[in-house]
Amino acid sequence: MYIKGVGMTKFGVQTCTSQExxxxxxxxxxxxxxxxxxxxxxxxxxxVDTSSNGERQRxxxxxxxxxxxxxxxxxxxxxxxxxxxxxxxxxxxxxxxNVLVIGGEKLLSNNTTIITDEILxxxxxxxxxxxxxxxxxxxxxxxxxxxxxxxxxxxxxxxVAYKNHKNAYLNPKARFYKKEVTLKQIKKSPVIASPLRxxxxxxxxxxxxxxxxxxxxxxVEIAGSSLFVDRLSAFESEDMVSWEATKLAAEESYNQAxxxxxxxxxxxxxxxxxxxxxxSYEDLGFCKKGEGKELxxxxxxxxxxxxPVNTSGGLKAKGHPICVTGISQIYELVKQMxxxxxxxxxxxxxxxxxxxxxxxxxxxxxxxxxxV
Amino acid sequence: xxxxWICDNCNKKxxxxxxxxxxxxxxxxxxxxxxxxxxxxxxVTIPSPMHPIIPYNVLLLQDEFENRIPKKTMKDYxxxxxxxxxxxxxxxxxxxxxxxxxxxxxxxxIFSLLSINELVKDDKLLIKPSAVMAAYQYxxxxxxxxxxxxxxxxxxxxxxxxxxxIVAEQAIIGNDSFDAxxxxxxxxxxxxxxxxxxxxxKGAFEQVKIDGFKFNIFKDALDRxxxxxxxxxxxxxxxxxxxxxxxxxxxxxxxxxxxxxxxIDTTLPKFAMAFKDILTIADASVGMQGxxxxxxxxxxxxxxxxxxxxxxxxxxxxxxxxxxxxxxxVQSESNSGVKKIEVVGNELDALKFQIKPPVPGDTxxxxxxxxxxxxxxxxxxxxxxITSKLVGLRGNQLNIVMGPMLTNDMLKGHDRIVLFxxxxxxxxxxxxxxxxxxxxxxxxxxxxxVLFKKLLTSASETAITPVDKVRSKMKNFLHNVTR
Numbered sequence: 001m002y003i004k005g006v007g008m009t010k011f012g013v014q015t016c017t018s019q020e021x022x023x024x025x026x027x028x029x030x031x032x033x034x035x036x037x038x039x040x041x042x043x044x045x046x047x048v049d050t051s052s053n054g055e056r057q058r059x060x061x062x063x064x065x066x067x068x069x070x071x072x073x074x075x076x077x078x079x080x081x082x083x084x085x086x087x088x089x090x091x092x093x094x095x096x097x098n099v100l101v102i103g104g105e106k107l108l109s110n111n112t113t114i115i116t117d118e119i120l121x122x123x124x125x126x127x128x129x130x131x132x133x134x135x136x137x138x139x140x141x142x143x144x145x146x147x148x149x150x151x152x153x154x155x156x157x158x159x160v161a162y163k164n165h166k167n168a169y170l171n172p173k174a175r176f177y178k179k180e181v182t183l184k185q186i187k188k189s190p191v192i193a194s195p196l197r198x199x200x201x202x203x204x205x206x207x208x209x210x211x212x213x214x215x216x217x218x219x220v221e222i223a224g225s226s227l228f229v230d231r232l233s234a235f236e237s238e239d240m241v242s243w244e245a246t247k248l249a250a251e252e253s254y255n256q257a258x259x260x261x262x263x264x265x266x267x268x269x270x271x272x273x274x275x276x277x278x279x280s281y282e283d284l285g286f287c288k289k290g291e292g293k294e295l296x297x298x299x300x301x302x303x304x305x306x307x308p309v310n311t312s313g314g315l316k317a318k319g320h321p322i323c324v325t326g327i328s329q330i331y332e333l334v335k336q337m338x339x340x341x342x343x344x345x346x347x348x349x350x351x352x353x354x355x356x357x358x359x360x361x362x363x364x365x366x367x368x369x370x371x372v
Numbered sequence: 373x374x375x376x377w378i379c380d381n382c383n384k385k386x387x388x389x390x391x392x393x394x395x396x397x398x399x400x401x402x403x404x405x406x407x408x409x410x411x412x413x414x415x416v417t418i419p420s421p422m423h424p425i426i427p428y429n430v431l432l433l434q435d436e437f438e439n440r441i442p443k444k445t446m447k448d449y450x451x452x453x454x455x456x457x458x459x460x461x462x463x464x465x466x467x468x469x470x471x472x473x474x475x476x477x478x479x480x481x482i483f484s485l486l487s488i489n490e491l492v493k494d495d496k497l498l499i500k501p502s503a504v505m506a507a508y509q510y511x512x513x514x515x516x517x518x519x520x521x522x523x524x525x526x527x528x529x530x531x532x533x534x535x536x537x538i539v540a541e542q543a544i545i546g547n548d549s550f551d552a553x554x555x556x557x558x559x560x561x562x563x564x565x566x567x568x569x570x571x572x573x574k575g576a577f578e579q580v581k582i583d584g585f586k587f588n589i590f591k592d593a594l595d596r597x598x599x600x601x602x603x604x605x606x607x608x609x610x611x612x613x614x615x616x617x618x619x620x621x622x623x624x625x626x627x628x629x630x631x632x633x634x635x636i637d638t639t640l641p642k643f644a645m646a647f648k649d650i651l652t653i654a655d656a657s658v659g660m661q662g663x664x665x666x667x668x669x670x671x672x673x674x675x676x677x678x679x680x681x682x683x684x685x686x687x688x689x690x691x692x693x694x695x696x697x698x699x700x701x702v703q704s705e706s707n708s709g710v711k712k713i714e715v716v717g718n719e720l721d722a723l724k725f726q727i728k729p730p731v732p733g734d735t736x737x738x739x740x741x742x743x744x745x746x747x748x749x750x751x752x753x754x755x756x757x758i759t760s761k762l763v764g765l766r767g768n769q770l771n772i773v774m775g776p777m778l779t780n781d782m783l784k785g786h787d788r789i790v791l792f793x794x795x796x797x798x799x800x801x802x803x804x805x806x807x808x809x810x811x812x813x814x815x816x817x818x819x820x821x822v823l824f825k826k827l828l829t830s831a832s833e834t835a836i837t838p839v840d841k842v843r844s845k846m847k848n849f850l851h852n853v854t855r
Contacts, residue, residue: 116420126473127387130675132416132423132444132722137430140414141442145432148451193430194415235432235440236387 001092001099002218003369005033006331008209011175011319013108018047018055018208019067022104025208026068029100033212040212041096043074046083046103046323052118053109064102079229080122081272082358084326085365088211089227097215103328104208105321115204119322122359124233136201136273138360140193142234143275146241147195150290154195157274158186159296161199161316164271167303168313170344171332175205175319200274205319209327211334217372220337223351224253224368234360243361246283250355253366254285257351261285264307264368265349266336268329270357271314280355281309284366303344311336311344326356326365337371373457374405374435375477385439389473402477405435408455422725431455441472446721458716460486463649464682465714466689468723471657471675476522479653482679483526485716488651491597493531497538498596499523499567502603502618502655503552504544504665512660512671514556515603519655519677521561523601534566540592542572542621545628545750549573577624582642585634588624589646600652600683604690605660606669608730609744609752610636611699613664614690615652615683616644632748633776633795637700644683652686654678659694661727663734672727676718685713695726735759739767739828743782743789745775751793751813758821767828770808778803790827792820809836818851819844 007028009021022045030037047060057063061074073096079086084103091099107115120134128138146152165181168174181199189198213222230245231237237244254260261284269284271277278292286307287295295301301309312318312332315325333352335341354367377386381398390400412432419426423444431443433455449455460467467485471478482488491497501520507513520539527537539562543552549571553559562569570592577588602618610617620628620640631639654677661672674694680686687702692710710720733741737759744752751774759772771786776795780803783789789805791797793813800807811823822844823836 113419113421116418117422120420120422126471126675127441129422130444130470131442132420132428132430133442134416134418134420134423136418137414137416137442140416141412141430141432144412144414190417191415192418194413196414233387235442238438240440 001213001215001222002372003211003220003222003330003334004098004214004218005029005031005035005212006210006334007032008173008328008331009207010173011205011207011321011328014206018104018106019063021106021206021208022064022102022210023067025104025210026100026102029210029212035098035212037068037070039098040070040072040100041098042072042094043068043070043100043102044087044091044094045074045076045101046078046087046326047076047105048080048083048322050105050107050118052114053106055106079358079363081270081320081322081325082356082363082365083323084209084328085354085356085367086227086326086358086363088326088330088367089225089365091213092222092225099213100210101213101327102208102210103324103326105324106206107204107321108206119204127235128233134193136193136196138234139273139275140196142240142279142360143195143273146275146279149241150293152278152293156278156293156296157196157200158183160271160274160277161186163296163302164310164314164316167311167344168317170342171313171318172342174313174317175203176313176317181317196273202272202315202320203317205321207319207321207324207328209324209331211327211330219372220334221370221372222367223257223370224366225256226250226252227363227365229363230361232359232362237361241279242289243279243283243364245361245364246280246355246357246366249364249366250284253368257368257370259351259368263351264353265351266311266333266346267307267309267353267355268312268332269309269314269355270325271310271316272320272357274316276357277309277314284353284355303346308346311341311346326354329354329356330367330369333369337369373477373481374408374433374439374441375472375474376403376437376439378403403437403439405437405439407436408433410449410451410453410455411440413449413451424725425721428722444722446719457485459484460714460716462714464680464685465716466678466680466682466685467717468676468678468689468693468715469717471677475516475518475657475677476525478677479519479522479526481717482653482677486679486681491527491530491532494536495532496536496596497527497532497599498592499537499539499599499601500593500618500622501539501541501558501601502613503541503549503556503558505547506551506555507665508555509557510671512603512605512658513665514552514558515601515655516657517557517561519601519653519657520558521565523599523653524561524565524567537567538570538592538596539567540570540572540575540590544621544753545625545748546753572621573625580646582645585639585642587643587646588627590622593622594646598647598650600647600650602652602654603659604654604656604678605664606662606696606727606730607664608732608734609747610701611697611730612687612691612702614687615654615680616640616687616702619644619647619683629748629750632746635777636746637704640701641684641704649681650683652680652683654686654690656690659727663730670728674727676723689713689715689720692720693723695724696729737762740770740772743771743773743778743786745773745778745782745796745799747775747793747795751775751795754813754817754820755792758817758824761821762824762828765825765828768831770824770828773800773807790824816848818848822847
């Protein structure tokens with residue numbers, strides 16, 4: 001299928017309702033596609049259905065039907081932080097002409113402890129939740145194993161955070177738009193779960209994003225679309241620092257698109273925590289195993305590098321509204337492919353990749369977009 | 373210990389218990405790793421509801437089969453350290469073991485940590501679960517039947533014969549023990565294992581004198597070795613229904629009433645002395661929080677079991693972990709205090725998080741409070757039953773006064789007092805209390821409900837009139853006819 005239009009809200013701490021968020025994103029996508037809502041044949045959505053935000057309502061598909069005034073087939077796909085990618089993957093396989101893919105989250109409306117607990121529900125309960133393995137702690141253990149195995153350092157993680165914050169500075173929809181973050185601030189930020197510091201962690205934000213998929217040819221084709229699900233807990237894997245689901249999804253998507261990793265011009269990766277970006281460089285084939293640190297050290301993934309990664313600011317600095325993230329990655333890549341990315345525009349983007357992850361490498365989608 | 377479930381045929385491995393391999397249909401065997409070393413560590417500095425004490429460490433432990441698990445600890449370790457679970461050194465130690473999908477292994481772990489060697493092949497045993505009223509297992513009112521099943525299995529493995537084991541319980545006054553055992557699933561476990569379930573209420577009792585108190589105690593509980601298997605629950609009347617409280621129902625009904633009449637905080641520790649050194653395996657896999665099973669209590673997903681030969685120590689440790697007040701009847705026995713209790717299996721600070729405590733005086737109805745002079749469970753349960761049925765009918769505040777241990781200080785400053793139960797009526801006469809109304813415990817529940825409704829909706833200090841009494845009797849009559 002092809003992408004006809006994209007839309008997203010600014011990611012932040014808005015106090016508006018979930019309905020208002022998704023309405024804004026849907027409206028922008030429709031206008032971008034030059035579509036009317038009547039043109040939509042089916043809706044595929046994703047939300048984490050948080051219970052702590054005070055809205056206390058589930059049945060996201062029905063909520064969308066109410067707010068968009070649409071009586072069409074509509075399903076909600078759940079894959080925690082990988083929900084957006086999973087929704088896109090589902091939509092791409094439906095036999096309809098025009099599909100609205102949409103995600104919305106109102107995550108920030110309670111105290112941090114409650115939100116931390118809410119997110120913790122994506123972890124395994126008996127082995128992880130009861131042992132205090134909140135997501136920063138999970139990823140801290142993964143980062144430590146990665147460092148021990150491949151000799152990466154916290155300086156490498158700092159560079160990932162610094163790069164993504166610099167990109168978010170240029171993105172009007174990012175939580176950290178025009179907010180400067182220095183390398184010194186990153187290095188001095190408080191430790192959350194050693195070795196990870198505050199600036200190694202992504203941002204919980206509110207927001208919504210939408211994409212309209214169509215069978216009719218447009219300027220952006222979904223050339224590869226894969227989803228793989230692996231174990232729930234990272235400690236179950238033989239190799240904690242290489243995520244099988246990413247490797248499988250990447251391989252399949254490259255084959256579908258008929259390309260190799262070297263053909264990718266720009267990528268949006270799931271940097272929920274800085275070490276995940278380094279591990280993903282390797283699992284996606286951008287470099288050999290253990291050499292992810294070299295890409296960030298040499299500036300290969302910087303905005304002006306050979307393979308810019310997370311030009312939007314990523315989950316790190318644009319923000320991570322759980323199930324919205326996967327769709328917002330597509331928003332960024334479409335903007336890059338159309339030369340509409342403003343100050344963060346990468347030149348001559350023909351082939352782009354989005355990697356979205358649910359859990360610590362559990363549900364992974366890889367989408368490859370090609371400029372037509 | 374790290375457990376994995378492995379197919380004996382194709383070696384597929386699970387972190388969850390499965391019974392048959394979904395690939396080759398092969399048999400599943402457990403792989404138990406016991407040689408643990410630290411291969412990763414992170415210090416966490418942000419709190420979450422289940423982990424409020426910071427900083428804490430999460431270790432990544434690896435066993436001799438290269439299986440890994442995370443483990444929370446407050447202690448500092450280094451990568452490469454050996455991780456050892458120390459066994460208890462003292463007789464009164466408490467072990468706390470988390471359930472990693474396998475209750476049987478958790479109980480085996482408790483036996484190992486406490487070095488249980490006092491049970492032998494020819495022992496006659498009594499397992500005392502908690503099943504106070506008819507309720508499903510998921511409601512966390514009764515001991516999880518899987519815990520009972522695992523205890524029986526371990527006893528069988530020790531060579532103890534099924535005919536030498538009984539499971540005995542007595543529901544709280546006014547409830548049927550077999551109904552409670554049946555609905556909770558405990559009766560099915562007994563049948564499955566060929567073990568007899570005995571209703572204590574129907575058994576023979578023997579009088580035991582302890583420190584001037586006379587208790588009629590279930591004879592089998594005195595003649596057999598007892599394994600006490602309570603579920604850990606909050607209790608709005610006495611704070612906690614745990615290891616020590618579970619013993620109360622070894623007493624006959626009169627003894628139970630008298631224990632409350634004479635002050636449960638004094639009588640229960642004395643009563644418990646009849647069961648010195650019994651083994652307790654306490655079920656906190658899913659415990660209860662809030663007001664307890666009678667009103668608005670709710671399951672607390674705690675996921676651990678406790679074991680000890682000392683009921684007071686076990687209750688004290690549970691209160692410490694869940695941040696509940698240690699009830700007075702436990703405090704008087706656990707004179708060493710929690711800091712002097714040896715705890716094995718898990719560190720207390722690593723386990724701690726607050727569950728909803730019971731609020732003394734609260735009922736299900738926002739306008740009805742209780743002033744409890746240690747009423748017996750029968751009256752207390754009836755009061756909760758009635759007040760629950762009045763929820764939704766707002767009115768003027770009522771203070772229900774109950775029990776024989778009332779004092780003028782307890783009643784001071786309260787108006788709209790309704791005496792409920794014969795103990796309270798008798799005691800208040802002695803104290804010279806002027807109540808709004810008196811309601812006898814001998815009235816039928818429907819009559820009591822009608823009278824409470826009248827009092828709740830009446831703005832004045834109206835007493836119950838003869839007309840009200842006739843109305844309540846008619847309502848009761850009609851209710852029975854309709855049924």
